[in-house]
Amino acid sequence: MVRHRTADVRDRQAGFSLAELIVVVAMIGLLAALGLPQFMSYWRSSATTAGASELATALSRARQLAITGNQNYCAEVLGASLLYRQNSNAACTAGTIWTGTGTDGAGLMAISNNMQLSGGPVVFTSLGAAALAGTFTVTNPNGGTRNVVVAASGRVSVQ
Numbered sequence: 001m002v003r004h005r006t007a008d009v010r011d012r013q014a015g016f017s018l019a020e021l022i023v024v025v026a027m028i029g030l031l032a033a034l035g036l037p038q039f040m041s042y043w044r045s046s047a048t049t050a051g052a053s054e055l056a057t058a059l060s061r062a063r064q065l066a067i068t069g070n071q072n073y074c075a076e077v078l079g080a081s082l083l084y085r086q087n088s089n090a091a092c093t094a095g096t097i098w099t100g101t102g103t104d105g106a107g108l109m110a111i112s113n114n115m116q117l118s119g120g121p122v123v124f125t126s127l128g129a130a131a132l133a134g135t136f137t138v139t140n141p142n143g144g145t146r147n148v149v150v151a152a153s154g155r156v157s158v159q
Contacts, residue, residue, distance in 0.1 A: 044142050051115035052138045052146035052158045058082050058102075058109055059122065059136070059148065059156045065098070066124035072131065073098070076121035081108035090131045092121040114141055119148075128154045 059075050062084050066073035074088035074095055084107065085095030097107040111117060119136035129152065136148040147159045 044140055044144050047113050047142070048115070048138060048140040048144040048146050049158070051111050051113055051140065052148050054111050055082065055115075055117065055136060055138055055148045056156045056158050058111075059150060062122070063124045063128055063130075063154050063156070066126055067128045070126045072123055072125055074121050074123045074132075077117045077119060077136065078108060080114070080116050081110045082117060083107045083109065088123055090123055092123050092132060111138065115139065116141065122150045124154060130154045 059082075062073045062075040065084065065086070069086065071086060072088045072090070072095070074085040074092035075082060076085065076092055083103070084098040085092060086098045088095030099105070099107045103109050116139040117136060118139070120134045121132065122130055122134045122136075123132040125131050130150050133150050133152045135150070137145055138148065139145045148156065149159055150156050
């Protein structure tokens with residue numbers, strides 16, 4: 001008869017040694033250090049694209065207001081904000097400043113994440129076309145820019 005050796009489980013300690021834990025933590029730190037620059041670049045680019053999409057939505061809103069109100073609407077940059085002028089002339093030099101949802105008391109709409117705006121203005125007619133077409137630029141203070149283009153047809157696109 002052959003005797004089987006059995007280990008007494010109570011005498012063994014379960015877990016990881018300190019050396020194994022240090023190696024795992026060092027590998028995680030190395031992977032994080034290698035991936036951080038790519039992640040930051042992705043984050044800046046995503047924030048800039050989100051700001052450009054927000055501006056494109058605001059410009060489309062001006063177009064929709066022009067169609068529904070059956071009058072010209074101008075969208076222009078004032079500092080780092082956007083404002084609408086209703087009943088504007090074709091050069092966007094006159095008209096009443098529109099205030100409504102999403103604007104402060106002066107009619108200004110800021111783009112999130114402190115994005116800087118430049119370019120424009122754009123005047124939408126009551127038919128939705130752009131009497132004065134143009135290009136806006138959204139600049140991320142942390143780096144990166146995106147253009148928002150308004151075609152003569154009134155189509156707003158992010159490039």
